[in-house]
Amino acid sequence: MCPVSRRFVQGDGGFFESGLLVAHCLLVELPTGLLLVDTGLSTADLADPMRRLGRGFMLTARPKRDFLGTAEAQVRGLGFKVEDVRDIVVTHLDLDHAGGLSDFPEARVHIYEPELRAMEQRRTPNEKMRYRLPHFEHGPKWSPHEVSGDLWFGFEAVRALADDVFMVPLVGHSRGHTGVAVRADHGWLLHAGDAYFHHEEMKIPPRCPMGLSLFQSQVAIDDPARRRNQERLRELVRDHGDEVNVFSAHCPVEFEALRERQRRSARPPPVISTTT
Numbered sequence: 001m002c003p004v005s006r007r008f009v010q011g012d013g014g015f016f017e018s019g020l021l022v023a024h025c026l027l028v029e030l031p032t033g034l035l036l037v038d039t040g041l042s043t044a045d046l047a048d049p050m051r052r053l054g055r056g057f058m059l060t061a062r063p064k065r066d067f068l069g070t071a072e073a074q075v076r077g078l079g080f081k082v083e084d085v086r087d088i089v090v091t092h093l094d095l096d097h098a099g100g101l102s103d104f105p106e107a108r109v110h111i112y113e114p115e116l117r118a119m120e121q122r123r124t125p126n127e128k129m130r131y132r133l134p135h136f137e138h139g140p141k142w143s144p145h146e147v148s149g150d151l152w153f154g155f156e157a158v159r160a161l162a163d164d165v166f167m168v169p170l171v172g173h174s175r176g177h178t179g180v181a182v183r184a185d186h187g188w189l190l191h192a193g194d195a196y197f198h199h200e201e202m203k204i205p206p207r208c209p210m211g212l213s214l215f216q217s218q219v220a221i222d223d224p225a226r227r228r229n230q231e232r233l234r235e236l237v238r239d240h241g242d243e244v245n246v247f248s249a250h251c252p253v254e255f256e257a258l259r260e261r262q263r264r265s266a267r268p269p270p271v272i273s274t275t276t
């Protein structure tokens with residue numbers, strides 16, 4: 001996505017330069033098949049953006065119509081079939097995370113139950129606007145999860161699939177927003193979704209460009225909860241930064257750092273093999 005004003009969104013560059021936000025997805029090889037964490041935008045979104053994404057998103061987020069950038073094209077590019085993706089875990093159901101669900105209609109979609117309820121009920125104007133019904137009209141195979149007593153680094157968590165994949169609820173951005181923790185060869189990855197947007201928000205003290213800061217407060221369904229969870233993530237990074245790599249769904253700096261690490265590893269990027 002190329003929002004207006006790089007300075008406002010990324011904190012550097014020009015006010016009139018385009019910014020850059022990524023939609024960071026993970027593809028994970030499990031013994032049961034492939035798992036996708038978040039789905040970004042779909043081929044259908046790029047083909048019919050006004051209906052699927054809406055004018056507001058097109059004018060503010062300004063997504064590139066890059067069909068090769070979709071999760072579907074990248075999965076195929078790695079030599080897999082779309083049907084090889086058996087499971088999907090979504091951090092939440094905003095359009096830039098759930099748009100790609102329709103490219104994987106056969107996959108089971110693991111979701112934190114309060115998020116599914118929020119999307120189905122759409123109780124507030126915020127929720128009527130943020131959840132795009134065309135993204136769900138193919139009938140996703142929902143698999144809702146609730147917290148079940150598992151703990152992950154002190155966070156209440158949900159064992160989503162195997163011992164290596166946990167949903168870590170980080171509510172506030174949306175009613176059922178969750179992080180997704182995946183154990184990789186080199187430690188844990190925590191896909192923190194939209195719990196924060198800019199890598200410097202994980203520093204103590206945190207720093208966030210004004211545009212992103214305003215956007216996050218404005219779009220949050222529960223801003224105090226969002227801030228509390230961000231604080232807990234900073235503590236996690238401070239205390240366990242050597243064991244857990246935390247990244248936001250949208251930060252291009254974190255995306256590049258992880259891609260570089262993946263490149264250097266012996267395994268073919270961007271597939272992350274988990275230990276069992």
Ligand SMILES: [Zn+2]
Binds near residue numbers: 094096097194250
């Ligand atoms: Zn997002």
